[in-house]
Structures are given as structure tokens and as C-alpha cells.
């Protein structure tokens with residue numbers, strides 16, 4: 219299969235002196251979407267990511283694909299309409315990764331939101347969202363009512379939104395689509411500086427963090443899609459700015475086991491201080507978040523403070539007083555920094571969640587654009603908007619949703635085909651279908667090649683070694699962390715331990731040619747990365 223060749227970082231082609239029409243810096247959901255849009259329009263495109271695709275804010279979000287009910291409170295009708303259109307498109311095109319979900323808005327008598335205002339807002343939200351996404355409403359409503367504090371008088375309102383449990387996988391698919399359209403993509407490659415000459419951004423100086431090599435690359439257009447790192451990149455490029463573009467706001471989550479009787483719906487409620495928070499079934503666990511804390515430190519090192527963890531726990535306990543949960547029950551916590559537009563005079567909750575594109579021509583760096591803000595949900599429309607700035611007109615085709623029945627029966631047939639092609643159990647075939655969608659047969663063909671490819675990555679998961687091999691061959695995974703945290707994100711599961719890391723690494727090594735030394739180094743680096751991202755509360 220030539221796998222060893224793909225694993226050897228020194229084989230990565232030198233980029234010195236190459237010229238691209240578009241260089242996109244930052245491989246989060248926005249950067250990948252922009253690279254895909256430009257490549258599809260036939261522009262020579264290079265995507266550069268200092269760590270791994272989706273390793274930044276994108277994998278540290280609450281993972282909801284939503285129209286933004288909350289934005290209606292601030293009059294953001296246009297933003298809600300755009301988000302709902304994108305939600306619909308994601309549900310239709312990536313139905314294996316983006317699923318409709320029932321949300322229950324639970325407000326007690328002390329809420330500052332009146333029932334009438336909420337009903338009106340929800341009516342408008344449903345009208346704007348169009349046809350129902352088809353979630354079952356009543357059972358979950360009753361289940362939640364039984365769990366809530368009987369001493370407080372709650373009103374419960376039901377509405378529909380969607381969840382993308384693994385935006386890491388969505389990014390991996392978009393990356394494959396971008397590369398198939400002709401884009402070149404490099405992770406573990408950091409842009410040290412944007413070069414500016416005669417009032418124009420002309421290229422970038424980059425360092426391949428694996429080989430240590432440095433290159434100069436020329437570009438007609440440079441897109442700074444580095445999310446919360448956007449100002450840092452400008453500073454290291456000596457660009458003059460009157461004010462920062464980003465006002466970073468940290469959001470933290472805690473991940474707990476699902477307790478008996480927990481609703482299958484997401485609960486949207488008010489925290490102990492009246493701020494909105496979510497309690498969401500996620501990855502067979504419960505995800506509770508988030509917070510809003512101004513954060514100007516390195517976004518790669520964002521982590522929840524002890525106060526934020528207490529705040530989220532207290533809010534959960536206040537909502538479900540009969541459920542006994544404490545710090546020791548937390549599987550792990552994680553945090554990300556929202557790259558919100560800099561707005562020093564506003565509270566974090568009041569800052570607009572609408573993205574904007576900053577043209578650096580005003581600071582003497584024409585042909586460079588910074589992407590500020592945005593959401594997972596609207597990455598597609600943001601990419602089209604950004605491409606339009608470069609003179610690229612892309613289509614935003616509207617999509618019709620297939621009926622539930624046809625999707626279900628298609629899925630069953632698809633699973634049978636994957637299972638047959640890869641000599642895989644139905645469980646493994648389903649796991650592959652859920653994470654790899656249309657690329658599942660390519661994974662199944664790898665699984666068929668040798669028995670070792672059909673082994674589970676660890677005993678607790680249905681996911682198999684062939685998915686890791688596919689990540690290395692086709693999805694630009696380089697390190698064990700790229701594989702187990704983002705392409706085949708089994709390490710986000712509830713029972714993942716260091717033993718699982720060692721076992722998975724040994725199984726991947728057996729098919730990929732990693733020697734003993736490389737495997738040991740990979741496991742060590744992976745455990746450091748996992749502990750830095752998925753933190754156990756102290």
C-alpha cells in the first residue's frame with residue numbers, strides 16, 4: 219500500500235519558492251472551508267496549519283449546529299436566517315455527522331425572559347427554519363419534567379436544532395474534498411510571518427514543525443483564518459493595527475457520565491447567574507457548557523479554571539437536585555477561546571457572534587484578509603463570502619432533505635455493503651458509516667486487505683485499525699494524536715485510558731511500519747497532548 223512512504227515526515231515535499239494563488243493560514247473549520255471553496259474554483263490553493271486540522275477552537279466547541287435562537291434576542295434576524303439555511307444544508311449533505319436534535323428550553327419563574335417573549339421567539343425560529351427536522355417531542359419533555367427541581371416552577375419549551383458530535387470528522391471530510399479539488403494541505407506547518415512589500419502581502423515564511431525545514435512561499439492572496447490566533451499572526455508580521463481584531467472569550471465544558479433517566483434531548487437553561495448554558499447528550503456522555511471568560515493567553519493552552527468547573531457543576535445541580543454529581547464524576551473538562559470581534563465596552567454575552575472579514579489594505583497589506591468570528595454552523599457561508607472577496611463566485615445550491623424513512627433504509631443497505639466489502643462485523647461497519655459517510659467503502663477496502671486492519675483500536679470501541687490507516691493515507695494524519703483525537707476520535711470516549719493509547723498505538727504500528735522507538739515517542743507525545751486538551755479537574 220505504500221503506507222510507510224506516507225508516514226515518513228521527511229517525504230513531505232519541499233515548498234520553497236512555490237507560488238500559490240491563495241494561501242490559507244489556519245486549518246480550523248473556516249480555513250478548511252475556504253481552501254475547499256478556492257480549490258473548487260480552480261485556484262492554486264495551499265492550506266497551512268501549525269498543529270493539526272480542527273485541533274484549535276473547532277474541536278473545543280459545544281458542537282451544536284444551530285440557527286442561534288439566542289441571536290433573536292439581539293435582533294440578529296439575518297444571522298439566524300443564514301445559520302438556519304446552513305444548518306439545513308449540513309443536515310442534508312453530511313447526515314452521518316450532523317443529526318437533528320430536540321432541545322428543551324427550561325426556564326424557572328425567576329427567569330428574566332417572559333413566557334410570551336419566549337413563545338414568540340420560538341414561533342419565529344420555527345417559521346424561519348421551515349419544515350420540521352422530524353424529532354420526537356413529547357417523551358423527552360415529560361422525562362425532563364420529572365427530573366427538574368419540583369420546588370421551582372419551570373416552563374419547558376421544545377424546539378429543534380442539530381448536533382455535530384464530531385466537527386473534527388466534518389473538517390476531515392472537507393479537507394479530503396479540498397485536496398480532491400486540487401488544494402495542497404500541510405498540517406504541523408507554522409506560518410512564522412506574512413511578508414509585506416510595497417503595501418502588499420506577497421507571501422509567507424513557514425516552518426515544517428516535523429522536519430524543522432523553513433520555506434518561503436509566494437501568494438497572490440493570503441487568508442488569515444487563524445481564529446483566536448489572528449492578532450498574534452499580524453503582530454509577528456509587524457503589521458500595524460489601531461486595535462486588536464479579536465477579543466478572545468474562553469468557553470469551558472465539563473463531560474460527565476450520563477445518569478439514569480437523563481433526557482435524550484439537549485437542555486437549554488439558565489445557569490446559577492442567569493446566563494444560558496447547555497446540558498447535552500454527547501458521545502454517550504453528558505456535555506455541560508459553557509462559560510464566558512475574557513482570555514488573552516495562548517489559545518492553544520486554554521483550560522477551564524476551577525471556578526468555571528464549580529459554576530457548571532452548581533448549575534447542573536441546581537437544575538437536577540436529585541441527581542448526585544460531583545467533581546469526582548467528571549470524566550474530563552475542555553475549553554476553547556471564541557474568536558469574537560474585539561468589543562472592549564461590551565460584556566462577552568453581548569458581543570456579536572456574526573463573523574466579519576477584515577481587509578488589511580487599510581494597514582498597508584493589500585491582498586490579505588483576516589477572518590474574524592463565526593460558528594461551526596456558518597463556516598460554509600463564511601467561505602463563500604471570503605471567496606467572493608477574491609473574485610470567486612461559488613454556488614450555494616439549496617438542498618432538499620430526504621425523508622427519515624429513506625435515510626434509514628439507505629443507511630442499513632450502506633452498512634451491509636461496507637460490512638460485505640470489508641469482511642467487517644455489522645457493528646464495525648456501522649461505526650465506519652457514522653464517521654466516514656461516503657468514504658466508508660474506501661475504509662472497508664483497507665479493512666479487507668489483512669486481518670490486522672479489522673482489529674478494534676481498543677477493546678472498548680467498534681472502530682477498527684483500517685480507519686487509522688485511512689487517516690494516515692488519505693486524511694493527512696501525521697501523529698497518533700491526529701488519529702485518535704481527530705480523524706478517528708475514539709480517545710474522546712468515556713473509558714479511554716493510557717492502556718488504550720498503548721494498545722491502539724501498537725495496533726496501528728503493526729500495519730504502518732512504525733518501529734518500537736517511533737511508537738514509544740508517539741504514545742508519549744499523545745499522552746501529553748491528551749492531558750493538555752482533556753483535563754481532569756484538579
Ligand SMILES: Cc1cc2nc3c(=O)[nH]c(=O)nc-3n(C[C@H](O)[C@H](O)[C@H](O)COP(=O)(O)OP(=O)(O)OC[C@H]3O[C@@H](n4cnc5c(N)ncnc54)[C@H](O)[C@@H]3O)c2cc1C
Nearest residue numbers: 244246247248268274275276280282409445469593594595
Ligand atoms: C466554547 C466554544 C463553544 C462553541 N460552540 C459552538 C457551537 O456549539 N456551535 C457553533 O456553530 N460554533 C460554536 N463555537 C464557535 C466555533 O467553534 C468557532 O467559531 C470555529 O470553530 C472557529 O473556527 P476557525 O477555523 O475560525 O478557528 P480555529 O478552529 O481555532 O482554527 C484556527 C487554526 O489556526 C491555526 N493557526 C494559528 N496560528 C497559526 C500559524 N501561525 N500558522 C498556521 N496555523 C496557525 C490554529 O492551530 C488553529 O487550528 C464555539 C466556540 C467556543 C470557543
